[in-house]
Amino acid sequence: xxxxxxxxxxxxxxxxxxxxxxxxxxxxxxxxxxxxxxxxxxxxxxxxxxxxxxxxxxxxxxxxxxxxxxxxxxxxxxxxxxxxxxxxxxxxxxxxxxxxxxxxxxxxxxxxxxxxxxxxxxxxxxxxxxxxxxxxxxxxxxxxxxxxxxxxxxxxxxxxxxxxxxxxxxxxxxxxxxxxxxxxxxxxxxxxxxxxxxxxxxxxxxxxxxxxxxxxxxxxxxxxxxxxxxxxxxxxxxxxxxxxxxxxxxxxxxxxxxxxxxxxxxxxxxxxxxxxxxxxxxxxxxxxxxxxxxxxxxxxxxxxxxxxxxxxxxxxxxxxxxxxxxxxxxxxxxxxxxxxxxxxxxxxxxxxxxxxxxxxxxxxxxxxxxxxxxxxxxxxxxxxxxxxxxxxxxxxxxxxxxxxxxxxxxxxxxxxxxxxxxxxxxxxxxxxxx
Amino acid sequence: xxxxxxxxxxxxxxxxxxxxxxxxxxxxxxxxxxxxxxxxxxxxxxxxxxxxxxxxxxxxxxxxxxxxxxxxxxxxxxxxxxxxxxxxxxxxxxxxxxxxxxxxxxxxxxxxxxxxxxxxxxxxxxxxxxxxxxxxxxxxxxxxxxxxxxxxxxxxxxxxxxxxxxxxxxxxxxxxxxxxxxxxxxxxxxxxxxxxxxxxxxxxxxxxxxxxxxxxxxxxxxxxxxxxxxxxxxxxxxxxxxxxxxxxxxxxxxxxxxxxxxxxxxxxxxxxxxxxxxxxxxxxxxxxxxxxxxxxxxxxxxxxxxxxxxxxxxxxxxxxxxxxxxxxxxxxxxxxxxxxxxxxxxxxxxxxxxxxxxxxxxxxxxxxxxxxxxxxxxxxxxxxxxxxxxxxxxxxxxxxxxxxxxxxxxxxxxxxxxxxxxxxxxxxxxxxxx
Numbered sequence: 001x002x003x004x005x006x007x008x009x010x011x012x013x014x015x016x017x018x019x020x021x022x023x024x025x026x027x028x029x030x031x032x033x034x035x036x037x038x039x040x041x042x043x044x045x046x047x048x049x050x051x052x053x054x055x056x057x058x059x060x061x062x063x064x065x066x067x068x069x070x071x072x073x074x075x076x077x078x079x080x081x082x083x084x085x086x087x088x089x090x091x092x093x094x095x096x097x098x099x100x101x102x103x104x105x106x107x108x109x110x111x112x113x114x115x116x117x118x119x120x121x122x123x124x125x126x127x128x129x130x131x132x133x134x135x136x137x138x139x140x141x142x143x144x145x146x147x148x149x150x151x152x153x154x155x156x157x158x159x160x161x162x163x164x165x166x167x168x169x170x171x172x173x174x175x176x177x178x179x180x181x182x183x184x185x186x187x188x189x190x191x192x193x194x195x196x197x198x199x200x201x202x203x204x205x206x207x208x209x210x211x212x213x214x215x216x217x218x219x220x221x222x223x224x225x226x227x228x229x230x231x232x233x234x235x236x237x238x239x240x241x242x243x244x245x246x247x248x249x250x251x252x253x254x255x256x257x258x259x260x261x262x263x264x265x266x267x268x269x270x271x272x273x274x275x276x277x278x279x280x281x282x283x284x285x286x287x288x289x290x291x292x293x294x295x296x297x298x299x300x301x302x303x304x305x306x307x308x309x310x311x312x313x314x315x316x317x318x319x320x321x322x323x324x325x326x327x328x329x330x331x332x333x334x335x336x337x338x339x340x341x342x343x344x345x346x347x348x349x350x351x352x353x354x355x356x357x358x359x360x361x362x363x364x365x366x367x368x369x370x371x372x373x374x375x376x377x378x379x380x381x382x383x384x385x386x387x388x389x390x391x392x393x394x395x396x397x398x399x400x401x402x403x404x405x406x407x408x409x410x411x412x413x414x415x416x417x418x419x420x421x422x423x424x425x426x427x428x429x430x431x432x433x434x
Numbered sequence: 435x436x437x438x439x440x441x442x443x444x445x446x447x448x449x450x451x452x453x454x455x456x457x458x459x460x461x462x463x464x465x466x467x468x469x470x471x472x473x474x475x476x477x478x479x480x481x482x483x484x485x486x487x488x489x490x491x492x493x494x495x496x497x498x499x500x501x502x503x504x505x506x507x508x509x510x511x512x513x514x515x516x517x518x519x520x521x522x523x524x525x526x527x528x529x530x531x532x533x534x535x536x537x538x539x540x541x542x543x544x545x546x547x548x549x550x551x552x553x554x555x556x557x558x559x560x561x562x563x564x565x566x567x568x569x570x571x572x573x574x575x576x577x578x579x580x581x582x583x584x585x586x587x588x589x590x591x592x593x594x595x596x597x598x599x600x601x602x603x604x605x606x607x608x609x610x611x612x613x614x615x616x617x618x619x620x621x622x623x624x625x626x627x628x629x630x631x632x633x634x635x636x637x638x639x640x641x642x643x644x645x646x647x648x649x650x651x652x653x654x655x656x657x658x659x660x661x662x663x664x665x666x667x668x669x670x671x672x673x674x675x676x677x678x679x680x681x682x683x684x685x686x687x688x689x690x691x692x693x694x695x696x697x698x699x700x701x702x703x704x705x706x707x708x709x710x711x712x713x714x715x716x717x718x719x720x721x722x723x724x725x726x727x728x729x730x731x732x733x734x735x736x737x738x739x740x741x742x743x744x745x746x747x748x749x750x751x752x753x754x755x756x757x758x759x760x761x762x763x764x765x766x767x768x769x770x771x772x773x774x775x776x777x778x779x780x781x782x783x784x785x786x787x788x789x790x791x792x793x794x795x796x797x798x799x800x801x802x803x804x805x806x807x808x809x810x811x812x813x814x815x816x817x818x819x820x821x822x823x824x825x826x827x828x829x830x831x832x833x834x835x836x837x838x839x840x841x842x843x844x845x846x847x848x849x850x851x852x853x854x855x856x857x858x859x860x861x862x863x864x865x866x867x868x
Binding site for chain 2: 026027217247256359370380397408411422
């Protein structure tokens, strides 16, 4: 079976086909979607050898081209990684159906009923790095949410993605669903084209470097789910307990420094800086962290100087910037100026300081006495994570399946007209919640 | 008291001040906001004579410049219209506080608690036509939702808006709130500048012509709440009852033809076209409606020919396009092709057809056996309407105060770190709803 890939000249036409196929997915029952997800998982299992083989071709080419080790590790799809991804597909089948949920149910008048019902977005445009298991995850989430998807994986993963999509298409086929619902784009040029299809594509999900996400945001009018920066802060308040502060800061910096929810800047109240910074610096250095501090921090512990640039840098590495602030207000002002609205934490035993921090810090996640690393859809219990959004409007923060649906208002009457409710003897609405 | 208006060169600086003032509004209690709203209403009442006088200056200039009658009517602020707007402010005070609502409350583990809490967006950019009462409504909604607002009214309403904002500032002042929270822009050039301030302004609300809304959408990366087109459809299904169909179509077309939720295209099933079109056409023509039909409709009733253009036109006038379709599927396909995802209705007595229509039509409002004119925040019982969004992502459809807030995730722990939950002896999350 050949995978139908998309010729650049007809991308809009392909998107139209995906849109039509998606309309069919949109009104499937939860059971029908779960059956299709199971068929998809079965097809992937049956194609496991084929997929691993295709991946080996990609990996060999990548090695010859000298692909950097971390990228190569992401590209490499071992049998066990593939089985893990297939298990993930089956897990998505177990999640509650995000479509068809009544968010509002109200009588407007006798026999005139308003409902707000969740429904699919339509078509998702997903662009990710050379990480073939992402294609599997995305396909299952799209199907579960009743959306079509056009995706483009990194060119290094070309053979892997084609083998995966061929298997997914077989799964869709055996479930009686249109294979157009999931289309694979193959050329880099198509990314820009995809970003222009704002009447066909409803949401772009970019996965990749900060620079790439920013490129996407700058080049499309389609809403983008994602974030360019994860500049997270921890503020150690005057009332903080050192025994809580040290493990939290060490965890937030070192547990996975490349993660977007790792801490980048530590703010510390001047009242405790002298007492806390030396043991904190020792603990961080023991874990391989390089410190950069402002003048006051440097007076307390010898470290490199932090410049203005450091406050706006996501190191994604074992580096931590430290600034001593003279008040809670100064800490909040720093975060609201330099932060990326991702996740910021306060370590404090003062309920008043905590309340102010949680209320005034403008971020998707505001944490108290715990690591910023908890900012994650799986840890929040969402089952699946589509991405973390640092946009101001919802969906914000870690986004689960609910980020892939929207809603529509249904009004059902029996001949009701608006004229009845206007003018001198206007009838009143009842507006009764049902 | 002079109104502080914004010099173009320092718009970003002004936006920064509004942002800071908004942070203060953001954590006010509901009672404190309602007190400020009352103070705003009082100040407007005290300034009523002043405002009406300023409006008279604007109206005189508009008459000399020959402003079109409908625009003049919107500009004109009579004492009673002003009192109505002030009553509207007091009504906003009675609405539930949209901020601080817990949407999710979950234990992640012992002592590690996740909450999702609604919070203000930050700063709203509102651009509207020469309609001074809109400034009053917007100011009260912004205050209620804890947002700052920078607004720009049409230049014809300059004196009116200045008098209104001066009064609003007096109200804010007497409530002890920063007047920077609500700023008035006065020059047209500032609109484009405002649209560029994507790091300062969180939502743009344009009110005006479709062309203007499209201009705004095309010139900003800030999310825009609103819609350019309102191309609404009614489909008369094969199973429709004529006695319901006629009043609904007449209401949807004639009750207020300039409204975005008025019907523009009537689709009718070929099975009933011959029987229904003649009495329907007679009823519509009795109400002054001009009809344009496709070839089949023209065979049944004499009328002008509809062209491809008609299917994509929002007449905002007593004109209705009519197309005869051969199936429910063709009606849905027409709507999903030409509609603007605003509001579309089916007239039908077949539960199966209704279910298909409500599920498959992609629009913010899908209606059955009632007029499209019900698509309205007040009629839905939202208390206040910020606008109607035809975007795919929420907020969609009529947007009340909830469109002016977002949410943040609060995680409160007691020294919890992520390392505990990973690795070989990883602790499990409880994910228990509280």
